[in-house]
Amino acid sequence: MNLADLAPRHFLWRMEGDVAIIRLNRPERKNPLTFDSYAELRDTFRDLVYAEDVKAVVIASNGGNFCSGGDVHEIIAPLVGRDMKGLLEFTRMTGDLVKAMLQCTKPVISAVDGVCVGAGAIIAMASDIRFATPRASTAFLFTRVGLAGCDMGACAILPRLIGQGRAADLLYSGRSMSAEEGHQWGFYNRLVEAESLEAEAIAYATRLARGPTFAHGITKTQLNQEWSMSLEQAIEAEAQAQAICMQTRDFERAYRAFAAKQKPVFEGD
Incomplete structure (x- = not known):
């Protein structure tokens, strides 16, 4: 399968050599996810298993922000009216995105600037490598909308990255983790200035793409x-x-x- 000419409807995609660059494309609202963008991202990462032309993936920021999570009006409002079957269909679909990222066999690097919250924080968490700018603000804010912190694998993956106590703090409180905290705790591999964030992430991905x-x-x-x-x-x-x-x-x-x-x-x- 060749994904170089992929033309997704709900996010931006381009190739730089063997590296695919993905970015959400609603910068005016800090790049929230919708039902459609969730599903299309899930399907894209599933397809990457078979894509011989893609050797590594960078998930980039857009307009100074990474992702503001699920769109309040386009996701959260409709969910309020769903029955249990419909709600479980949604939560399984979002979890399938994380599973697809983990199973895609390609290194995934997130380049995080600005807001990285909710499902956006999960996408960064599910990546293999995370770069961030000093102004990156990361929050697993599910409890702030009346939900549990156990979303899309957070209770399984986050403690393995930063430790049980730190993960519990973030998942119970929903507070923002600063870029410096994230770097000190091992969530972020590297802090870089905003003007060089994407270039450094792509350069790192390119080095991996040239490897075995x-x-x-x-x-x-x-x-x-x-x-x-x-x-x-x-x-x-x-x-x-x-x-x-x-x-x-x-x-x-x-x-x-x-x-x-x-x-x-x-x-x-």
Whole structure:
């Protein structure tokens, strides 16, 4: 499958080499999500599993903000009138976006500027790497609208990133986590100035795209699957995964380049 010419209706998409850049496109409202953009993002990340032309993904900010979460008028208002079956259809669909991001086999880098709240904070959380500007403000604000903090995998993933106590603080209170807190706690990998945020994220993604991309997919799979394994199971799973990678041509290319004192050129097979 080739996604280079993808023309989504509900977000912006462009390719820079092997890197796909995604950005929500409602900057006048700080880029909220709608039913349609949720579903289209979910379907896009599902398709990325089969997209040989995309090696890495950057989720960028737009207009000085990342994402303000679910649109109050287009999502929250209609949900008030739904029955349990309809509500569960929605919450499962939003969770499916996170599952698709985790299972897409490509490194996903979020470049966060300004507002990053609600489902926007979840999208950043579900990414593999997170860059942010000093003015990034991140909040899992579900309790502030009368909901539980356990949304879209937050209670499973966030404690693994920043620790149980810090996650509990954010998920109970719904307060904003500053960029500096996020960096100190390990939520954000790097803080960069706004004018260089996207360029640095794309440069990082490009370096990954030039690496052994089949092996990157294995790394991502193991990072996610080993959450629920014992240490003994994880070591065995990694032994099998590494043996698979040793059958790739990239492994052979790396050896031959080392023997010739050259830099390996990986091709992802």
